Amino acid sequence: MSGTKDFAFELLASDGRARRGRIHTAHGTVETPAFMPVGTAGTVKAMTADAVRSTGAEIILGNTYHLMLRPGPERVAQLGGLHEFMDWPGPILTDSGGFQVMSLSELRTLDEDGVTFRSHLDGQKIRLTPERAMEIQDLLDADITMVFDECTPFPATREEAAESMRLSMRWAARCREAFRDRPGYGLFGIVQGGVFDDLRAESAAALTKIGFDGYAIGGLAVGEGQEEMFRVVDVTVPLLPTDRPRYLMGVGRPRDILGAVRRGIDMFDCVMPTRSGRTGQGFTRHGILNIRNARHAHDARPLDEACDCPACRKHSRGYLHHLFRANEMLGPMLLTWHNLRYYQDLLAGLRAAIEAGTLAEHVAALETAMAEADIPPTPDPLAGG
């Protein structure tokens, strides 16, 4: 394979261990470090695809588990594939379904060949194997396909983590075999091994021996805490090829991303900006706030003075507060939009700082501002005096 249409990772600059790169896919390029909004069921919740694009997102994540159950991968393919289905012409990464099978489905039985489970929607019995996971993601037309793995529960004993990881490595080899290789489409392996350094090393060695277009670190952000997560990232990253993107799955909070970028991670996904937005949590340069709090009712200032999203350019905190108090859909719509813009802006700032070689100072300044926990409230002009 050669030419501009190949799936490729271009390393543009670095600052310490942090990397500034670009991923080339069949549906366009992705500047890294990148944050991928989660579009679980063929939609980033409460957002049109145009709105997602306008936040600066270049790649989104789709959930194989959800789309497999409803409307079904064959249906998505019949309606033109996931890009056309949901009007997202850019790159799409799909997870393999393994994580949701463990967290959402019922009556799971695992064997060497795959997993059988019942749908959380209608109880239908479903079989998922590495080969079927590859087929589903092909039907969805994912630019980046993730190997099907067993998501090791946390906490797990060393023996449990080892057994689970080794099964995932055997499945990874079968995924590599079953993956339909096409120019611009890539397959990522997933490093497992829990919090055990030698198991992570064994997993990274197994995957790099098979050879993938990118490497994810899985099984983190599942309750182990930020310190432990960073320790595993520190152990794992040096074992991964430098010419492939590195993806820390399911991460995370803004501070997690700052730390992980400094440790050489290129890609992130998390439901936090969207899920938090729907419940009234807004991310700002000064930390996170709950717009339902009474102190925002009269506040004519935007959520974040420095943000250029529609919620901040056009509306006051008082209006957003009203929308949430009145249970109006526009509240979740605007806060989701804001939070996704916040995340994209955060990543754009990190990319610029890596290029400028000023990442350490940049991150320190961001962390200081975040620690302020919102700007001081204003007095209510209508308060009785």
Next chain:
Amino acid sequence: MSGTKDFAFELLASDGRARRGRIHTAHGTVETPAFMPVGTAGTVKAMTADAVRSTGAEIILGNTYHLMLRPGPERVAQLGGLHEFMDWPGPILTDSGGFQVMSLSELRTLDEDGVTFRSHLDGQKIRLTPERAMEIQDLLDADITMVFDECTPFPATREEAAESMRLSMRWAARCREAFRDRPGYGLFGIVQGGVFDDLRAESAAALTKIGFDGYAIGGLAVGEGQEEMFRVVDVTVPLLPTDRPRYLMGVGRPRDILGAVRRGIDMFDCVMPTRSGRTGQGFTRHGILNIRNARHAHDARPLDEACDCPACRKHSRGYLHHLFRANEMLGPMLLTWHNLRYYQDLLAGLRAAIEAGTLAEHVAALETAMAEADIPPTPDPLAGG
């Protein structure tokens, strides 16, 4: 008052009894016949203000009752008035609260001076009088203020309708007195009288004697049926001044609008496009459909081939069907958008037909297409054979 900033109605063309006009307000002009999307609580549900504008809407309706209870008119004024609060720089009409007091509130007591009721939100005791209704709409900064009236229940005896209408006429005079007149701001009277021709005539005479900037026909679309509604419109319209806009409150379905425009009505409002959109009802040139119906699951065609809204330009019926089946917010968002665009497109077509003097043929063609009740379904390529 003089100059371009006056509130004024310009009659541009007519075709039979139908009129093509333009309303000038402090916040811009409105081409008539016009449909006003309903923005109950400071938001047209499931839509950003930008999206509402993009459908072609030039004026929206706000509900005094809802905004009075939450966040309160003084709060809206403190946050810059309703235009700034909800990011709608164009004209706004507010109803007076009378209709919702009757339909939503509890423990109402009516007297000559006004009405006392309990909020449906928190049981708070609230007093609304013609003077307070004018003050509230002034605080909201409505371009068009509606008089506070008693909404006559349907059915009502002749005596009930007469008594109710006469109280509303006395209140109308008090509203005219209390209304703070400013260039570009107008006050509309509301003709009542139920289904009794002589009471409608008495009401129209009382209002025109007081003198208003526009005249609404109230107390219709409350269960009397289309035929009876059109009969009352036929009786009432000739009694109203030709140099003022005529507004048929709470109407209606597309066919109601076609008939009412032919009878000389200039303005409409209805929750139907927004409320129906949230439940999966879509308006098309071929009638109304329910996108949740299984026959849409595999349909790659848009909701309406002739529509230029994002739901129709970018998505298949199959995708919209999926969104509603998966309870994704984007479903209501896209169908609301479509339905509002449908209504604006319907009104734009009526305006053009009046200008061209072809309204009768235009309406006949629309009614023929509507009677078709959706395009024929396509076979499912995935259906077992």
